[in-house]
Amino acid sequence: MIFLTPLALFGLVALPLLYWLVKATPPPPREQVYPSLEILRRLTSGRADTARSPLWLLILRLAAVALLVLGLAQPVWLGRSLTSGADRALVLVLDNGWAAVPHWQERLRAARSLAERHLRAGQDVTLLLSAPDPDGSMAAPFTTRDRARFEERLLALSPHSWPTDRARLASQLRNLDQTGAQSPAHDIVFLSDGVATGSDRALTSALAHRSNPVSDMRWTGCDTMLLAAQQDDHGVLSATVSALACAAPKASPVKPGALTLRVRAENGGTLGLFPLGAAPDKPTILPLPPLLRNRASRIVLERDTGPLPGPSAIALLDEGDHRHPVGLLTQGSQDTPLTGQGFFLAQAISGVGTLHRGTVPELLKQKLSVLIATDGTLADETTRHLVADWVRQGGVLIRFAGPVLASDPQAALHDMARTLLPVPLINGMRQLGGPMSWGKPQILSAFAEHSPFEGLTLPKEVTVTRQVLAEPTPELGSHVWARLSDGTPLVTASAFGQGELVLFHVTGTADWSSLPLSGLFPEMLERLVDRSAGQQDPAVLRTLVPFAMLDAQGNLVPPPEAARPIAVEALGHTAPDVQHPPGTYGPHLASKAFNLGNALPPISDEPMLGKALTPDRVSPDHVLAPWLLGAALLLLLADCLIALWLRGLIGRLTVIGFLIGATLLPVPHASAQAGTAPHAQPSGEDDETPPHQNGVTHGIVPGAALETRLGYILTGHDDIDQASREGLQGLSNYASDRSSAVMGHPDGLTPGKDDLAYYPLIYWPITEDVQEDPKRSVALNSFMAHGGILMLDTQGVGSDLSTRDEGQTRAALKRATSGLVVPPLSKLDDHHVLAHSFYLLHDFPGRVQGLPVWVARSGDDSNDDVSPIIIGAGDWAHAWAMDAQGNTPYAVIPGGDEQRTQAYRFGVNLLLYALTGNYKADQMRVPELLKRMEQ
Incomplete structure (x- = not known):
């Protein structure tokens, strides 16, 4: 530990003086006996003045002053450092290419920690970057002894989406020695991304004859992955992933099952989710229907926690991967x-x-x-x-x-x-x-050679x-x-x-x-x-001009200054660099994708450049002044309260409460961190169902009894259950904004286990693995008999969007409805109450459109002429879905936003139909009733 203001420690000299002043007492009085005043000895005083301070109060005041003096001295607890000491200059080499994106913030913190001790000692710290700048030039070495300037430089840095250039970095290291810009005695620390490149040999050669200590810090490579996408002649998409071996000794290997491929449309909507196979480096087929494949814009590699960072986890799809409309x-x-x-x-x-x-x-x-x-x-x-x-x-x-x-x-x-x-x-x-x-x-x-039909039989x-x-x-x-x-x-x-x-x-x-x-x-x-799509111009066919590039965050941005065109015949074997960054090339309607995963070979480990280091051996310096001054302030405040208590101006409970509150001040922070830990399974007779699982309260008063909520039946498939939850949440928000219905959050339900009586509408997505369940059928029959509406959705089966077998889905629907009391059904048309319960509708689309919707025939007065069951394949939950940020994560085909609006309107009609019954049908009969009354 060091003190940035050591002269302030002279304030500790005042502690003996303070002790003498606080402990000082007046001289003892001289005793004189007056027998006539003996009666005064028997009187008891209601208030006693102490002659000296209690020892504990004296210690409290001395501690407060000591903490104040130490805080003003600005002590710093030195963290662990990997360099030999602060008496030598430091050269930091920071990789800032595409492979550095996953741990970029950790790299900046390590660079800051490594440089702090040298900067405080007045030594030079030089920062070198290994990836070229957007203009194509290498960033000049940055040398400083000012901590503020170094921090400002670090904050201005950001990684690039192209690889590093180790050959030009080696040239910069040689120039430092030749120009004498750096002290002869200095340490070199590489903050490496660990990915091998074709220019590694040049850098190794430049370091071979150096006498300066060289260290190489590596992060775990589990997050460094390279995604490549291909399409065969039959239009089938496939993807492969190459991953860097975990560099940290204690890092757990990546589980292939934890990786998912998400196919997104141009507007960001999800077109499909496909788990990665057991062997990520083997092609994984993405069985997208033609209608969805035509709208696919990119493939994103994700984990359970979210998308992997960086452009290497993204594979763009060009116009050649689409069937044009x-x-x-x-x-x-x-x-x-x-x-x-x-x-x-x-x-x-x-x-x-x-x-x-x-x-x-x-x-x-x-x-x-x-x-x-x-x-x-x-x-x-x-x-x-x-x-x-x-x-x-x-x-x-x-x-x-x-x-x-x-x-x-x-x-x-x-x-x-x-x-x-x-x-x-x-x-x-x-x-x-x-x-x-x-x-x-x-x-x-x-056919002639110049004809597009050349080669046809x-x-x-x-x-x-x-x-x-x-x-x-x-x-x-x-x-x-x-x-x-x-x-x-x-x-x-x-x-x-x-x-x-x-x-x-x-x-x-x-x-x-x-x-x-x-x-x-x-x-x-x-x-x-x-x-x-405009590929007729021979010049365009030969040369592809940069159109939009992927940045380090995976967004399409304008090309950098150094970007250059790529010849069509060289597109397949051009190495990505600052002149050819990943992105799209060519005209907008005929763009070609240039991805890191397709242009680079499978990633491999870079040879160590020096002494192997791991980030866990570096810790930043901790400034103790705020903590010491804060503790001194609390002690001084406690002293004031104690003094008031001793004088009888405040009660004892006030002081005790303050001391307890000051002691437990860090507890809320610890509780917040503890709250992120997994919840323990509650004890009880039924340990399978937590009291608040899926939003259902299994207490005395269920949450659905206190507010109007929609329910969905849990299928056991996380992706489908999540879509159902987000879909009903999106519908609830839409209905609350546009009608007088005030909706709460939806609940996941298990019929036969949860009480269904509180829900006006229950949504049930049918999966192929659903089985017959008599207990479930009894619960749903009771729900429908008491006025509830059950909506069964086969999720687009029978449309161009679905790859599921219609026969298996039909059999699953039969198993799901086994034991249910299903009335005779008819096709929903625009004459039904559902078509005008709130909005006037002529069709009832979801994520897909054109598929029929079946409702009970009219004439059943036992349920107020309301259909107890609705069956369709519109995949409405995905169309209604709204995530936590308010975005609509799933694409709607083919009508886009207009079709999604129609789907929301059908959902509002359905919701009000479930809440109010057939009152709209009664309004339609009002003219006839008035006419009869006149007669």
């Missing part, structure tokens, strides 16, 4: 099953991308990559103008010929903005074969009997992607703005050719969809 524009009878163009094209696109139908304004409001227009749908000039603006911004328009296009005189114009055709056409239609033609049906010719049975012809021009050959055997174009294309115009010179049905009936047709459409 496709819009289909048809009209009239073109959607006729088995014969219409809309039917043929929808079947061909179903295995290629996400298909959307509607009018041009409706389709262009969505994020489409491709718009397919059948013959006659672009005849209106206003429609062509809207589509032209969309194509200029990077969209791909695929048109099909037909009688309308063949007879359109504007098709011969050379103005693509007006015609939306890649090439001008000859008026009329060419017919091959038949009684009015000398020719015969033509087959396809081999040509079926011999595909023939063309009619087509529209392109006007012969010198540059026509550069626009042809597919030809017939006689050389006439079958498919032509041309760039338009940042988008592309593509024309099939035949119809999308089998009346002009047999192409739509072949397997080649969906393959051609798949090639066109894959090259969509």
